[in-house]
Amino acid sequence: MSNLVLYRKYRPKLFGEVIGQEHVVKTITNAIKDNAVSHGYLFAGPHGTGKTTLARLLAKAVNCQQRKDGEFEPCNQCDSCLEINQGNAIDLIEIDAASNRGIDEIRELKEGIRFRPVKSKYKVFILDEAHQLSKDAANALLKTLEEPPAHAIFILATTETHKMIPTILSRCQCFGFRKLQMPEIIKRLEAILKQEKIVFDPAVLTLIAAQATGAMRDAESLLDEIVSFTGQDGKIELEETRVLLGLSDNGSIFRFLDFLARKQTKEAFEFINELAFKAVDLKEFIKSVIQFLREILFLKIDPNFQSPLVLSFTAEEKKQLQELTASFNGLQVKLMLEKLMDAENKMKYASILQLPLELAIVELCAEKS
Ligand SMILES: Nc1ncnc2c1ncn2[C@@H]1O[C@H](COP(=O)(O)OP(=O)(O)O)[C@@H](O)[C@H]1O
Ligand SMILES: [Mg+2]
Ligand SMILES: [Zn+2]
Incomplete structure (x- = not known):
């Protein structure tokens, strides 16, 4: 398992392993069961959510040599399934429109499509980043989609549906993929x-x-x-x-906020300069401080608020966050957020990087509570 590439190793090999995208899985598996697969599909949605995975699963299922009528899962054992899993199936043609805008490929596709599949029931074409096809390629594709041969299935995938030609969309059964929770x-x-x-x-x-x-x-x-x-x-x-992951360490953010809570200007100054001396990215640091303060603001509004950030805290950190939340009132949190966001902005142009942050400290520690 040295050099494992998890995302490839764990690409679902069965429809049952796909997470989310329930409506896509349901419609497609029903079509496979009923032998009523369309000739054109469009899978639209954010990257990494299962478009290529489902396209390959569809190809595998329709060409599986052991799948019985009324079933939809591919066997993953017959020659056809194995070839697709290994990425060397002749009748599964994957074209990446992003890399070459697809002109040659679409021309080949137009010529090749007339020929029946070599070994399988269907020739399946997966066109990735389909919105990047050149105009010529898209027109050629449109012609093909208007009268697809019975042995061809086209699956177009895109992260940007709005850039697709409407006439192509109207020729496809379209599915929206959602981000996973x-x-x-x-x-x-x-x-x-x-x-x-x-x-x-x-x-x-x-x-x-x-x-x-x-x-x-x-x-x-x-x-x-x-x-x-x-x-x-x-x-x-x-x-x-x-x-x-390049995230600031939580301890230093808590310490900094603690200085602000106690209005310890000197300590806060020293601390910031210590960070600068240790080559901590102060822009990232202030970003994290702002993120934490936003959590505190939420907790002021709803003490039971559970954000992704807080869920990743240790029990000790959760306690620290609660204590900090109690030490500020809502208005103070608002003021800190405003001042720190202002400093964050000014840091983009400051000749002394930490100066805007230092000024914010002075102002915040001088505030009467
Ligand atoms: N819905 C999903 N269920 C399970 N694994 C997924 C899902 N979506 C993505 N993955 C994982 O991410 C990898 C890449 O997904 P892929 O289908 O290529 O995404 P897309 O084509 O939408 O960019 C897959 O190999 C798999 O490991
Ligand atoms: Mg993909
Ligand atoms: Zn099979």
Whole structure:
């Protein structure tokens, strides 16, 4: 398992393993069961949410040599399934419109499409980033979609539906893919780690899932990075993960906010200069401080508020956050946020990077509470 590439290794091989996208899975598996697969599909949605995965699953299912009538899962054992899993099936043609805008490929496709599939029932064309097709290529594709031969299936995937030609959309059955939710991502990561027999701190997964912003692929790549860093035998720890993901360490943010709460101008100044001396990225630092203050603002409004950030905290950190929340009133939090956002902005142009932050400290510590 050295150099594992998790997102490839764990690409679902069955419809049943796909997370989310329920309506897409349901409609497509029904069509496979009923032998009523369309000739044109459009899969639209954010990257890393299962478009290519489902396109390949569809190709595999329709060409599976062992699938019985009324079933939809591919067997993953016959020659056709194995070839698709290995990425060398002759009758599955994947074209990336982003890399060459597809002119030659579409021309070939137009010529090639008349010929029956070599080995399988269907010739399946997956056109990735279809919105990037050149005008000529798109027109050629449109002609083909108007009268597709019975043995051809086209699956267009795009992250930007609005850039697609409407006439192409009208020739396809269109599906919107959604971003995956944090609990869905976490469950999948847990399953992967269990299968890889890797020990981990559950808070790490929350942290990764929050960073992935809905893309399963990103979550798996982040996990990959962390696993290759700690090694398979090493336990995955929270602090290490934070450092690897380039997040500020929570301790220093709490300390800084604590100085502000106590209005300790001198200590806050020294602390900032210490960070600068240690080459901590102050822009990232202030960004994190603002993020924490926003959490505190939420907690002021609703003490039971659970954000992704807070979910990734240790019990000790949660307690610290609560204590900080109690030490400010709502107005103070608002003022701190305003002053720090202002400083963050000014840091973009400041000749002495920490000066805007220092001025904000002076103002905030001088405030009467
Ligand atoms: N809905 C999903 N369910 C399970 N795994 C997923 C899902 N979406 C993405 N993945 C994971 O991310 C990887 C890349 O997904 P992919 O289907 O290529 O995304 P897209 O084509 O939408 O950019 C897959 O190999 C798989 O490991
Ligand atoms: Mg894709
Ligand atoms: Zn099969």
